[in-house]
Amino acid sequence: MTALSETAKSSAGRTTISVDAMGGDHGPAAVVAGISSSAKKNPDIRFILHGPKDTLEKLVAKKKPLAGRVEIRDAQGVVSMDDKPSQVMRRKDTSMRSAVESVRDGEADVCVSCGNTGALMGLSVVRLRKLPGVNRPAIAVLWPSRSAQGFNIMLDVGADIRADEQDLLQYALMGASYARNGMEMDHPRVGLLNVGTEEHKGRAELKLAHELISKNAEAANFEFVGFVEGGDIPGDVADVIVTDGFTGNVALKTGEGTASLIGSLLREAFKFSPLSRLAALLAYTSLNRLNKRIDPRRVNGGVFLGLNGTVVKSHGSADATGISAAVKLAFKLSQSGFSEKLAARVASAVSLPQDVPTSPDNNGTTS
Amino acid sequence: MTALSETAKSSAGRTTISVDAMGGDHGPAAVVAGISSSAKKNPDIRFILHGPKDTLEKLVAKKKPLAGRVEIRDAQGVVSMDDKPSQVMRRKDTSMRSAVESVRDGEADVCVSCGNTGALMGLSVVRLRKLPGVNRPAIAVLWPSRSAQGFNIMLDVGADIRADEQDLLQYALMGASYARNGMEMDHPRVGLLNVGTEEHKGRAELKLAHELISKNAEAANFEFVGFVEGGDIPGDVADVIVTDGFTGNVALKTGEGTASLIGSLLREAFKFSPLSRLAALLAYTSLNRLNKRIDPRRVNGGVFLGLNGTVVKSHGSADATGISAAVKLAFKLSQSGFSEKLAARVASAVSLPQDVPTSPDNNGTTS
Structure with missing residues (x-):
């Protein structure tokens, strides 16, 4: 051997x-x-x-x-x-x-x-x-969406059941880096998951994370779109959705479960009458095209970051x-060279003083 | 007037x-x-x-x-x-x-x-x-599901952004009462949303809530099925899904967003070619039947409990x-007479000593 x-x-x-x-x-x-x-x-x-x-x-x-x-x-x-x-x-x-x-x-x-x-x-x-x-590694998954690239990245979906504001900042940095290196998005849009898009809403750690991510966005070469809601996970508002592992895991499984239920009901609907069976036959390629678009196997692979x-x-x-x-x-x-770039990105953000404006010298790096 | x-x-x-x-x-x-x-x-x-x-x-x-x-x-x-x-x-x-x-x-x-x-x-x-x-009122919604009745109840979906174990117990009692009075389920199955179904998993308040709900299930005339996952919200494991308002709100909106994305893609798929357009025409009643089944307007109405x-x-x-x-x-x-029954149910559970086995006399009440 x-x-x-x-x-x-x-x-x-x-x-x-x-x-x-x-x-x-x-x-x-x-x-x-x-x-x-x-x-x-x-x-x-x-x-x-x-x-x-x-x-x-x-x-x-x-x-x-x-x-x-x-x-x-x-x-x-x-x-x-x-x-x-x-x-x-x-x-x-x-x-x-x-x-x-x-x-x-x-x-x-x-x-x-x-x-x-x-x-x-x-x-x-x-x-x-x-x-x-x-402090807390994360699992990032791809989610079929209305975005140009056809899916969004969401993290964490279950590596840990909690995340504080520093963890959420790390997730934003790691998710953006993954979007650039795995998905060829030059300047990904990052959103922070909450129950409303107003800045005063949500848990305390989310307000702090909003501030931290906002301060790091320019240097880390991503666009921070602020708070997003559950409906934006399959939407076109953000390419990277940042959340704690508990919420992310529930959202992921709810979405999968809902998609699977619709799939079953669709199959039932098409079996209902001879006419609908004929329709199903004619719709075969159309439905296959749809299936391919949202097939979890095609966007398979959660990544540990x-x-x-x-x-x-x-x-x-x-x-x-x-x-x-x-x-x-x-x-x-x-x-x-994702691993190396991610490490450099995380290291640079950690050393970034949180209350000092980000240096323009940091722009243009693409790790 | x-x-x-x-x-x-x-x-x-x-x-x-x-x-x-x-x-x-x-x-x-x-x-x-x-x-x-x-x-x-x-x-x-x-x-x-x-x-x-x-x-x-x-x-x-x-x-x-x-x-x-x-x-x-x-x-x-x-x-x-x-x-x-x-x-x-x-x-x-x-x-x-x-x-x-x-x-x-x-x-x-x-x-x-x-x-x-x-x-x-x-x-x-x-x-x-x-x-x-x-302590915390809740918003309960209906969710299309594989259950016999065609949907499940989930609460809280956003009245509050947090819930401790006592709140989660109240949600279980209120959700079960809603299932009986609004949905005619005699003995609803209640599940507590978590990131895994093993009893050792999840946040501290969830483990405590598991114990509390378990103790109150018999007297309150519902079946406690323990922890459930996001995939069970549209599933057939529980009729009532109990969670905090943050998680519930994200799950609700993620599910709605996913269903809406699939709907759009389905329409696109059927517009793709003349053949698929014909198929769509033939499939019209089938798709309408499906639409009716998962149409949020039909299961419309969150209830404040x-x-x-x-x-x-x-x-x-x-x-x-x-x-x-x-x-x-x-x-x-x-x-x-839901309001009165719910009030009686909540009052009786509050007075129930948590460490004493529930009295068999309490069975058979259907508030």
């Missing part, structure tokens, strides 16, 4: 992605199919794949696009969706831990897993450690398409 | 609803059309209508079903959507204040307004006062259909 390991490492134009093959609802076959699809489309990616060696070797051997581009790391332990993070942290044999450690050891640029979110965040914090200046290294969390129910979307995002972030 | 006033008052089988004609996006014409539609369907309703007399008299005169069934109360002041609640409280001439006072004075059983939520809640708290034992009297807040953008739905809900709540 040593020779393969050498070729699998990052080199000019080559990106190595560390992939946890286990822990997703569809098992390792879906993961291998997903990375194979990515490998076919993108010749610059190589993989380190973590999981039970025998199983993975068989699956990889069946996929031509993966020939010579995957190194398998044997890890017999599997983290299930029901495992408590505290239990997972103590185990040394899991594919998840092995996948995170490849990033820590510099073998891979970024890690992808579709396993248990709590366990993955816990392991990532312990093995990668938090960036200097970051605020750590020394990037971790992409794919949906637990991700199939090959979902895994491939997560790999694509991981590749993009790696190519842009 | 005195004779009309006599007939407009509540009597056996007669329900008087106090309606604020102003403050909605579509103006008083939509409100009058809405109550006219309700009057046509339901011979037992009478109205006291508040707003500028001249305008309202002309509008009412055009609607046959309203003949002899409406008393107009002149109020020249209009609360706009942008008015701050604090300003509104000081004004004595508004249609909103007049509408609330009809309930306080016992002339009407329930008040309906589609004006500014913050102002309406502020006025309602000051003029009607809170029920003994209620925890006050001496019932106030139904209709959506600001409600048209005649929306107003009529709100009136229907107001009628139902009034018929069931």
Whole structure:
């Protein structure tokens, strides 16, 4: 495996992605199919794949696009969706831990897993450690929206259940950096989630965060649009929505649940009568187009921000398409040098005195 | 007007609803059309209508079903959507204040307004006062869901931005009572919104509230299903979702925004090609059926709970259909004697010692 390991490492134009093959609802076959699809489309990616060696070797051997581009790391332990993070942290044999450690050891640029979110965040914090200046790391997700780019970024959606004003400032900086490096938005619009858009509304920490983010916006090269409401998460007012992990998690799941309910009702509606069945047939491509636009698999991949290294969390129910979307995002972030730029951005903001106007020298940086 | 006033008052089988004609996006014409539609369907309703007399008299005169069934109360002041609640409280001439006072004075059983939520809640708290034992009143809304009844109740969605464990217990009691009296659910399932369903998860006040609600469930005649997640708001796990007003408001608006985005995309998808346009034509009834199912106008009417009297807040953008739905809900709540039952329920729970098992004698009450 040593020779393969050498070729699998990052080199000019080559990106190595560390992939946890286990822990997703569809098992390792879906993961291998997903990375194979990515490998076919993108010749610059190589993989380190973590999981039970025998199983993975068989699956990889069946996929031509993966020939010579995957190194398998044997890890017999599997983290299930029901495992408590505290239990997972103590185990040394899991594919998840092995996948995170490849990033820590510099073998891979970024890690992808579709396993248990709590366990993955816990392991990532312990093995990668938090960036200097970051108190609470965050999970950022993409949300279908009316914005030009078709989706908005929201964070935190559940890394932590609380956030004070300093955390919310960090989320704004990290979210803006993610928008620039992962989504090619030069000057993202950042909004702070509240129950009204007037400045006097909301909890005390939100008013303080409003002030802090406002002061840092120019130097950090984003536009602060102020308070936004729940309806703006799928809207066109802000590209990055900043909130605490409790509110973000509830909003994310409410939105997903509502979309899924509408999908079910739509399917029922089209089954109702022979005429509606015919309509469904004719509408097939239209509905498919819509499905593709709001398909969570296409905008798959929550990103853990605020750590020394990037971790992409794919949906637990991700199939090959979902895994491939997560790999694509991981590749993009790696190519842009996201981790380094994010670290620089956070460090510069932390050193910024809060009551001094931002220096114009700081403008034009694009980290 | 005195004779009309006599007939407009509540009597056996007669329900008087106090309606604020102003403050909605579509103006008083939509409100009058809405109550006219309700009057046509339901011979037992009478109205006291508040707003500028001249305008309202002309509008009412055009609607046959309203003949002899409406008393107009002149109020020249209009609360706009942008008015701050604090300003509104000081004004004595508004249609909103007049509408609330009809309930306080016992002339009407329930008040309906589609004006500014913050102002309406502020006025309602000051003029009607809170029920003994209620610290924070709540706004409850209906949400399309997979439940047998087609929707769930969620509260609070924004009366207050915080709630401690005692408030959350009150919300559970009030929500269950609303489910029984407004929605005919004998033994509603109540869930407490959190970021996970395990008992150790979430904020401290949620763990305390879990315990409190659990202890009160049997006596208050509801089933406590424990923690639920955002995805359960449109789901079939609980009929009543209890949360603080900040989280509830964000969830509500996120869900509405997501549903509205999907609606827009669906319309776009069907306009894409001649074939999809034909499909849309054939699918017309199917889509209409779906629309009806999730149409916020049909489940229109947030209800203010925890006050001496019932106030139904209709959506600001409600048209005649929306107003009529709100009136229907107001009628139902009034018929069931909801206000009195809710007061009794809250009072009995407050007097319940929290560390003593609930008495079996309390079972079977249905307030």
